[in-house]
Amino acid sequence: xxxxxxxxxxxxxxxxxxxxxxxxxxxxxxxxxxxxxxxxxxxxxxxxxxxxxxxxxxxxxxxxxxxxxxxxxxxxxxxxxxxxxxxxxxxxxxxxxxxxxxxxxxxxxxxxxxxxxxxxxxxxxxxxxxxxxxxxxxxxxxxxxxxxxxxxxxxxxxxxxxxxxxxxxxxxxxxxxxxxxxxxxxxxxxxxxxxxxxxxxxxxxxxxxxxxxxxxxxxxxxxxxxxxxxxxxxxxxxxxxxxxxxxxxxxxxxxxxxxxxxxxxxxxxxxxxxxxxxxxxxxxxxxxxxxxxxxxxxxxxxxxxxxxxxxxxxxxxxxxxxxxxxxxxxxxxxxxxxxxxxxxxxxxxxxxxxxxxxxxxxxxxxxxxxxxxxxxxxxxxxxxx
Numbered sequence: 001x002x003x004x005x006x007x008x009x010x011x012x013x014x015x016x017x018x019x020x021x022x023x024x025x026x027x028x029x030x031x032x033x034x035x036x037x038x039x040x041x042x043x044x045x046x047x048x049x050x051x052x053x054x055x056x057x058x059x060x061x062x063x064x065x066x067x068x069x070x071x072x073x074x075x076x077x078x079x080x081x082x083x084x085x086x087x088x089x090x091x092x093x094x095x096x097x098x099x100x101x102x103x104x105x106x107x108x109x110x111x112x113x114x115x116x117x118x119x120x121x122x123x124x125x126x127x128x129x130x131x132x133x134x135x136x137x138x139x140x141x142x143x144x145x146x147x148x149x150x151x152x153x154x155x156x157x158x159x160x161x162x163x164x165x166x167x168x169x170x171x172x173x174x175x176x177x178x179x180x181x182x183x184x185x186x187x188x189x190x191x192x193x194x195x196x197x198x199x200x201x202x203x204x205x206x207x208x209x210x211x212x213x214x215x216x217x218x219x220x221x222x223x224x225x226x227x228x229x230x231x232x233x234x235x236x237x238x239x240x241x242x243x244x245x246x247x248x249x250x251x252x253x254x255x256x257x258x259x260x261x262x263x264x265x266x267x268x269x270x271x272x273x274x275x276x277x278x279x280x281x282x283x284x285x286x287x288x289x290x291x292x293x294x295x296x297x298x299x300x301x302x303x304x305x306x307x308x309x310x311x312x313x314x315x316x317x318x319x320x321x322x323x324x325x326x327x328x329x330x331x332x333x334x335x336x337x338x339x340x341x342x343x344x345x346x347x348x349x350x351x352x353x354x355x356x357x358x359x360x361x362x363x364x365x366x367x368x369x370x371x372x373x374x375x376x377x378x379x380x381x382x383x384x385x
Contacts, residue, residue, distance in 0.1 A: 001317050002371040008320035009182040012257050012362040013246070020245035027241075032209070035241035039248050040192070046160075046251060047169025049194035051201035054244060055208050058156045058178035058191040059086040060237035063093055065152045065174040065193055066126060068203035071096050075125035078118060079154075080110040081327040081334075082348045083130045087154050088328050091128070097338075099124060100329060102345045106282035108132040108295065108355075111347075112141040119145060127151045131158035131168060133324070134184070134290025135283050139163055139171050152176065156191075159184050160258055162288035169194040174204075179243070182361075184257065184292050185250045187243040207234040260362035261291035264369055268294055268358065271373045277302040277380045279354075293324055294360040296376070300353065304385040311356055313379035319372055322357045 024035060036054050044052035055061050071077060073095030079087055081100040088098040099122065101114040110129045118124065127146055129137040134157045142151060153168065155161070156178035161168040169175045174197070179190030193204050206213070211234025239247075250257075265281075272278045279297040283289050300306040307323070314321045327348040329340040342349045358372055 002319065002375065005318045006320055006359055006364075006368055006371060008322050008357070008359050009361050010363050011181050011186040012253065013186070013250075016249045017246050020249050021242055024241045024245045030242055031240050032238040032244075033241045035248065036239055036244040039239075039244035039251070042248060042251055043192055044194065046254070047167050047175070047194050049170045049175070050196040051194070051198070053193040053195075053201060053204045053208060054239035054247075055191045055193065055204075055237040056189055056239050056243075057086075057180070057237075058154070058176050059090060060208070060235070061176035061178075061191040061193045062086065062128070062152065062154060063090040064204040064207055064235070064237060065176060065195075065200070066090060066094055066096075066128075067207060068200045069126055069150050069152070069173070071125050076122060077126045077128055078115060078124045079128040080130050080132075080348070081329045081345050082108055082110075082132060082325055082352070083154065083328065084156070084325055085328070085331075086156075087128060087130055088334065096125065098328070098334075100345060102347045103132075103351070105347050105351060107135045107137075107284065108351065109135060109137040110142075112138050112145055115142060116145045119149070124149055126173075128154055130154040130156075131161060131290075133281065133293035133295050134158050134161050135281070136161050136163050136168055136287050136289075138284070143172070150174075156180075156183065157292035158290050160254055160288070161290040164286050168290075170196065173197060174200060179247060179250075184261070184290055185247065185254055187239075187246045187250065190239050190243045190247060206231055208237040210234045210236065257362040258290065260364075261360050262289075264360050264364060265289070265291050265294055267369055267373065268296070268360075272296065272376065275377070275380060277384070278376070291360055294358045295324060296356050296358055297351065297354040298356060298380070302385050303380065304383045307354055307356055309383055310379055313382060314356075314375055317375040317379065319375040320359060323352070323355055324357050325352070327352050 040052040075096040076099040150173040153175040174195040179187040211232035213229040
């Protein structure tokens with residue numbers, strides 16, 4: 001058994017990030033400035049988008065994108081219950097309502113057939129799909145179904161994911177990324193809006209900093225002016241140069257970090273694919289999976305105590321694991337506000353009860369991966385039903 005606890009996730013940082021942050025501190029300019037603009041330009045080029053607007057979280061990114069689309073109170077935004085809190089709460093920020101549809105049983109992503117069924121019956125103001133774990137949704141089908149309805153992608157898990165040769169980030173009205181500490185590109189806190197829409201980009205940029213007409217960094221440099229105008233009641237969502245400096249370094253490592261996660265996922269697949277109690281993650285042919293998460297599933301009838309006992313057994317063996325996600329319709333706010341019961345979205349509910357996420361991050365050593373594999377197999381044997 002492993003002697004020291006293996007955390008579920010750790011960022012892959014080294015002296016390059018330390019040096020980049022130190023340079024920002026020595027420059028005397030800590031908030032949004034030239035580093036952030038450089039990060040935006042590099043990120044836009046990487047994902048193939050015309051614009052990238054750096055903000056302080058993916059939550060902020062989604063909120064700004066929906067606000068720029070003029071989502072208003074009473075509107076319905078179609079999304080999935082199988083996601084983190086942020087996806088639906090940004091809809092509620094605007095007084096709109098999340099219209100949940102169930103997921104595909106293989107990938108955990110939103111089910112296009114159910115999307116089509118809802119659109120045939122109800123007016124929907126926008127569609128907000130989530131690329132769960134880094135496996136891209138079927139965006140070809142979703143765009144065909146959507147027609148003229150704007151699509152805003154929750155791509156918090158999806159860097160650097162692709163559908164064929166097309167990178168997630170330049171496929172929809174807007175795509176929103178997360179740079180939280182556990183993500184595939186980590187700045188601690190942070191996010192990005194990628195879009196080809198000039199008007200949407202400008203609205204997001206203005207609203208990300210109080211709705212004022214000039215960026216703070218322009219106002220306080222030689223090329224700026226003290227005079228500004230408030231164009232709308234905006235938000236405080238800007239990303240700092242400190243975070244952006246980290247982001248630029250991380251962007252340069254992105255492919256290497258992804259390749260390491262791919263290798264770890266391949267080892268997990270090989271170790272678990274034939275085990276009678278375990279189900280390895282599914283992926284659609286032709287997609288590039290970002291591998292933000294490795295979402296293993298247990299067959300509850302073959303594991304005594306089910307998923308919960310399995311997670312605790314891993315923890316007892318010093319392996320950090322997690323569960324992604326508790327579907328939103330099970331949480332008190334959504335359950336009580338919209339009068340949901342667990343089986344209103346039966347696939348999401350059933351698969352949640354079986355899911356366990358294993359550590360998969362580029363700082364893991366081969367020995368760490370060996371320990372996870374050994375713990376998973378030993379736990380499954382110990383709990384054999």
